[in-house]
Amino acid sequence: MAETGVEIAEIAVSAAELKLGTEPVECAGVRLSRAEGKVRYSLRARDPAVLEGVLGRQVPKKIGDTDAGIACLGPDEWYVVLPDNFDLPRGEGLPVSVVDVSSRALGLVLEGPGALTVLSSGCPLDLAKLGVGRATRTVFETVEVVIWRQAEDRWHVEVWRSFATWLWNAFIAAMHAAK
Amino acid sequence: MSGFRLADGGRVDRRTKRNFSFDGKAQWGYAGDSLASALLAQGQMLFGRSFKYHRPRGILGAGVEEPNALVTVDRGPGRMTPNLRAPSVPIYDGLVATSQNRFPTLKTDLIAVNNMLSAFFPAGFYNKTFMWPRAAWEKVYEPIIRRLAGLGDSPTTRDPDHYDATYAHCETLVVGAGPAGIAAALEAAANGGRVILIDEQEEIGGGALADPAQWAWLAEASAKLSAMDNVTVLVRTTAIGHYHQNFVVAAERLSDHLSLADAEGPREKLWRIRAGEVVLAMGAIERPLVFEGNDVPGVMLASAARTFALRYGVAVGRKLVVMAVHDSGWRDALALHKVGVNIAAIVDLRREIAPELVEAARNAGIACYPGYAVTSVTGSLAVKGVTIALAGVGKGEKLECDAVLMAGGWTPTVHLWSHAKGTLRWDESLGAYVPDKTHENLRCVGACAGAWDFGSGLAGGLLPAPKPLHESKAFVDFQNDVKARDIGLAVQEGFRSIEHIKRYTTNGMATDQGKTSNLNGLQIASGVLHRPVTEIGLTTFRPPYTPQSFGAMLGHHKEALFQPLRKSVIDDWAADQGAVYENVAQWRRARYFPQGSEDMDAAVARECRTVRSSVGIFDASTLGKIEVVGPDAAEFLNRMYTNPWKSLEPGRCRYGLLLGEHGFIIDDGVSARLAPDRFHLTTTTGGAARVLNMMEDYLQTEWSDLDVWLTSTTEQWAVIAVQGPKAREVIAPLVEGIDLSGQAFPHRAVREGQIWGVETRLFRVSFTGELGFEVNVPAQHGRMVWEAIWAEGQKHGAAAYGTETMHVLRAEKGFIIVGQDTDGTVTPDDAGLGWAVGKKKPDFVGKRSLSRPDIVAAGRKQLVGLLTHDPQAVLEEGAQIVADPNQPVPMTMIGHVTSSYHSATLGRSIAMALVAGGRDRMGETLHIPMPGSTISAKVVMPMFYDAEGSRLNG
Amino acid sequence: MLLIHCPYCEEARPEVEFVYGGEAHIARPLDPSTYSDEQWEEFLYIRSNPRGRHHERWRHSHGCGRFFNAVRDTVTDVFETTYKAGEAKVKELGK
Structure with a gap:
């Protein structure tokens, strides 16, 4: 015997009000902040040795390993996150792909003893088993992210720019729920 | 008024009173009471009206199996929850609960007239009675049926609560914290792995909560569990379902048990648990017996009466009769007697009963009737007595009582086992299906596995009766008002499979999912069909195990966080300018920029004129x-x-058309060669992920020998389209390192340089038909460069324009939008894009399909232009097109309108359409029937403005 | 939600990271122009759709990004095995 006139929320309108914070947020033993300005590259090569020749430095060989700002995300794929003003050679004509994607993503950092709980609220991986210094591409709910465990309680999360506002606020919602 | 609070006993806190209301009347109970136990203690027997006949109903069970006593709890605006089971609702100060499905009150329900007419409402009556006339269904029958039959009311306002959600991982998940579950959890925890133990009740203990002898052990085990770091115990948490590879979803109720003043934070939390091993210790549910009058308030499960007495300290009546076919009824009777509940008689259909049970009962002063069955119940709003008869058919004897306890044996709670596709085995001695085989690392323990210590009994809930089945009012499914005779009728009408019988009678459906009715229904069907139970089949248990709020399913995905809303880096600027938006895939894009009191038509007309006469600026970042x-x-x-x-040279661009292997257009875009080994591709806004996935597919699985890699750069670049005769003048002062002259930088060229001090990939391309540039800059600088271009544009009267103007301008030029002017069945030739297909190329994706017989056949739908005879008439996109408007209905439709706008530039409407044999119809008049009138239009080439393209070369 | 063993990452990962890719081992002909209409129809549209063992493609889209093959039982949803793209079809259990 339901009444008529059920109220329908205008979802997209309310979503437009979300803001991406600039200042760190702390709650429930977790600190959420924006990562410093970064240079990002997507590197691809069938043979890592060719890539190492172009870059003049080693790259990690096992998927999930990281080495000095370079994470191995796939059998022929590496993701580089480095401080500002770092230019990599492009390896023109060689069987490699070096693409500057510095603007594509933003970095969010979760720190503190509750950080794992916040990440686990939306990431289906067993993150307790992701060792320090390991990185992986995965999802947080419906949004693709790269999660990089930089220390026991410090997680760097890379997310494409247009999803960052949602992710920032989803993290805050999970932080409040964990109170 | 028959139930009452026993002088002592139970786990309730008798020093703490809780005040609440039921149906508007003030009530009280003790801390630890459920709504059912508190009301029973006050003598309340009537809890609800039945689904179909509105018969008075009381409490049947003491847990989630309760089918009758469904209540609505109101916690304020938007916080009204219907269909809660009274035995599972903990009371708190200020609880407001109401009964359901009655009008105006529980005691005087006017709709109970249905009950008197019940002969006219047999199984399948909805299907039979309300078929014709068809129109009456929507207007007459359905609203009436919805009013008469139904569960509680749905909430009508927004849910103000928040919900939490998480993933969790463990080596062992134990569902059900009775003695078997607790033992399994302790054993697993000792091995060091992560253990999660969940239970739906207010505290762990399960059946032990109704057995004071186990309370000391329970307290010790509980303390042990909480002391272990690797164990998480979740109470008030229901495992809703088991999904593949031990993925169990559970909902934790965080605050509904608290008074409103104490309730803080999220209301519920969804646990998505991945477990190495799952142990199901969900216990068993006692089976009711099927006899005339078994639904009169006061007839309940023996196990329920035991739980109310021993856990809550409440006697369900002053004089009880037990109707048993199982030893457990005798044990429950003796346990009740021991705490001071008056058991007048035990009636048992079996002639042979364990002598020690009979002796104990006689010693307790309980009359015993072996070989007897209850044949009817006196009373309508409450039990007044029963008639019993030897073997159900002998001479009737009347016994006075105010409650009847049914002990029909036990059904293992295999719901989650079945969700996991575990098979079941019929156990004749238990008269029940028990877990058999599974593909999962999953096992059942305790009563859930059929391993119980309640003794033995008969399998089969239908008691022999003096009346034939088709005259009896013996209920099988209390929640759905299904009687034994309905199942008989279904069989008589030709239904054989239990799945069909279930749907015809509604036995085991709805929120109850057959917890008390499933096995009785099966056995009655088996009896009527004269076939063994195992040949009848078994209906499927489906998640959720008990009804679940949508809120928890959503978790944080609510309101603003419902789903990501993608915004470009220029979006905030557009918001400041008062842009009106539209959603495109997950993006929101500025649709138009109204000035003053302009409506969309006025704003779009102005934006279009500005682009054609001077210059417009458009955010193409998506x-x-x-x-x-x-x-x-x-x-x-x-x-x-x-x-x-x-052959494309570095520095040049080309329009690319992408087909599926089936030969149909799936995407397009302009792409540039930046260097011999580097291309910058563009795709449609909605097709970006799909195209990348398709290209990766070919690259990885068909042509893995090619040394080439794909990187999504959608979000790397902000794209600012500057279009119009003044476009060059606007960007010229800002650009460094690129010669913008027509000779040095022709149409369809790309250059790299700087704009406003930022690196840019500058495309000279046009989706408007005007001289145009698309400025690509790294997204982090997009807003700054946009503002610089905007400021420069102001010197030339520039307008910002949105997607609506973009659509009109491209339609004037006949440029298609994939997904609007194509629909997955359009080939390049259909779309008039045959020129974009390389005739000399030996192969490309989709080429072979372009010579398939259906693709080269005459009469395919082709993209054409339409000009309405009335130049101000704007066709509706999607409208159907006919050749002869006077033909009889249903007319032969030969196509549909794909794009249609008013063109300010041309001072008239324009449209594009897919029409069968369209290019052979040039000059013909076609008709578009609309409600009330038919619009006629002339077929033309889909090119309405500057057909020779001279404006591109400014 | 399924757990799928990615043969490149060498670990079981949650289904939401993957995208299903249809039946496996249907190679695009090297020269489609040599195919008759019937052969081309077969390649485009005809799939085995078995009840039981099914060779199928998945992509670890939100992980390592690689396409790979799997043998899954369409009745139980149990994965028999997963293997890298380009490796030979797994004909029978254990071989």
């Missing part, structure tokens, strides 16, 4: 972009796209 890099980049694109790419 276009999909892919960087294609490697020595084989050109070879790869040559195989993917319809047109040739190897």
Whole structure:
């Protein structure tokens, strides 16, 4: 015997009000902040040795390993996150792909003893088993992210720019729920 | 008024009173009471009205199996929850609960007239009675049926609560914290792995909560569990369902048990648990017996009466009769007697009963009736007595009582086992299905596995009766008002499979999912069909195990966080300018920029005129972009796209058309060669992810020898389109390192340089038909460069324009939008894009399909232009097109309108349409029937403005 | 939600990271122009759709990004094995 006139929320309108914070947020033993300005590259090569020749430095060989700002995300794929003003050679004509994607993503950092709980609220991986210094591409709910465990309680999360506002606020919602 | 609070006993806190209301009347109970136990203690027996007949109903069970006593709890605006089971609702100060499905009150329900007419409402009556006339269904029958039959009311306002959700991982998940579950959890925890133990009740203990002898052990085990770091115990948490590979979803109720003042934080939390091993310790549910009058308030399960007495300290009546076919009824009777509940008699259909049970009962002063069955119950709103008869058919004897306890044996709670596709085995001695085989690392323990210590009994809930089945009012499914005779009728009408019988009678459906009715229904069908139970089949248990709020399913995905809303880096600027938005895929895009009191038509007309006469600026950042890099980049694109790419020189752009292997258009876009081994591709906004996935597919699985790699750069680049005769003048002062002159930088060229001090990939391309540039800059600088261009544009009267103007301008030029002017069945030739197909290329994706018989056949739908005879009439997109408007209905439809706008530039409407044999119909008049009138239009080429393209070369 | 063993990452990962890719081992002909209409129809549209063992493609889209093959039982949803793209079809259990 339901009444008529059920109220329908205008979802997209309310979503437009979300803001991406600039200042760190702390709650429930977790600190959420924006990562410093970064240079990002997507590197691809069938043979890592060719890539190492172009870059003049080693790259990690096992998927999930990281080495000095370079994470191995796939059998022929590496993701580089480095401080500002770092230019990599492009390896023109060689069987490699070096693409500057510095603007594509933003970095969010979760720190503190509750950080794992916040990440686990939306990431289906067993993150307790992701060792320090390991990185992986995965999802947080419906949004693709790269999660990089930089220390026991410090997680760097890379997310494409247009999803960052949602992710920032989803993290805050999970932080409040964990109170 | 028959139930009462026993002088002592139970786990309730008798020092703490809780005040609440039921149906508007003030009530009280003790801390630890459920709504059912508190009301029973006050003598309340009537809890609800039944689904179909509105018969008075009381409490049947003491847990989630309760089918009758469904209540609505109101916690304020938007916080009204219907269909809660009274035995599972903990009371708190200020609880407001109401009964359901009655009008106006529980005791005087006017709709109970249905009950008197019940002969006219047999199984399948909805299907039989309300078929014709068809129109009456929507207007007459359905609203009435919805009013008469139904569960509680749905909430009508927004849910103000928040919900939490998480993933969790453990080596062992134990569902159900009775003695078997607790033992399993302790054993697993000792091995060091992570253990999660969940239970739906207010505290752990399960059946032990109704057995004071186990309370000391329970307290010790509980303390042990809480002391272990590797154990998480979740109470008030229901495992809703078991999904693949031990993925169990559970909902934790965080605050509904608290008074409103104490309730803080999220209301519920969804646990998505992945477990190495799952142990199901969900216990068993006692089976009711099927006899005349078994639904009169006061007839309940023996186990329920035991739980109310021993756990809550409440006697359900002053004089009880037990109707048993199982030893457990005798044990429950003796346990009740021991705490001071008056058991007048035990009636048992069996003639042979364990002597020690009979002796104990006689010693307790309980009359015993072996070989007897209850044949009817006196009373309507409450039990007044029963009639019993030897073997159900002998001479009737009347016994006075105010409650009847049914002990029909036990059904293991295999719901989650069945969700996991575990098979079941019929156990004749238990008269029940028990877990058999599973593909999962999953096992059942305790009563859930059929391993119980309640003794034995008969299998089969239907008691013999003096009346024939088709005259009896013995209920099988209390929640859905299904009687034994309905199942008989279904069989008589030809239904054989239990799945069909279930749907015809509604036995085991709805929120109850057959917890008390499933096995009785099966056995009655088996009896009527004269076939063994195992040949009748078994209906499927489906998640959720008990009804679950949508809120928890959503978790944080609510309101603003419902789903990501993608915004470009220029979106905030557009918001400041008062842009009106539209959603495109997950993006929101500025649709138009109204000035003053302009409506959309006025704003779009102004924006269009400004672009055609001077210059417009448009945020095209959402276009999909892919960087294609490697020595084989050109070879790869040559195989993917319809047109040739190897010959494209660095610094030049080309329109690319992408087909599926089936030959139909799936995407398009302009792409540039930046270097011999580097291309910058663009895709449609909605197609970005799909195109990248398709290209990766070919690259990885068909042409894995090619040295080329794809990187999504959609979000790397902000794209600012500057279009119009003044476009060059606007960007010229800002650009460094690029010669913008027509000779040095022709149409369809790309240059790299700087704009406003930022690196840019500058495209000279046009989706408007005007001189135009698309400025690509790294997204982090997009807003700054946009503002610089905007400021420069103001010197030339520039307007910002949105997607609506973009659509009109491109339609004037006949440029298609994939997904609007195409629908997945359109070939390049259908779309008039045959020129974009490389005739000399030996192969590309989709080429072979372009010579299939259906693709080359005459009469395919082709893209044409339409000009309405009335130049101000704007056709509706999607409207159907006919050749002869006077033909009888249903008319032969020959196509539909794909794009339609008013063109301010042309001072009239324009449209594009897919029409059968369209290009052979040039000049013909076609008709578009609309409600009330038919619009006629002339077929023309889909090119309405500057057909020779002279404006591009400014 | 399924757990799928990615043969490149060498670990079981949650289904939401993957995208299903249809039946496996249907190679695009090297020269489609040599195919008759019937052969081309077969390649485009005809799939085995078995009840039981099914060779199928998945992509670890939100992980390592690689396409790979799997043998899954369409009745139980149990994965028999997963293997890298380009490796030979797994004909029978254990071989």
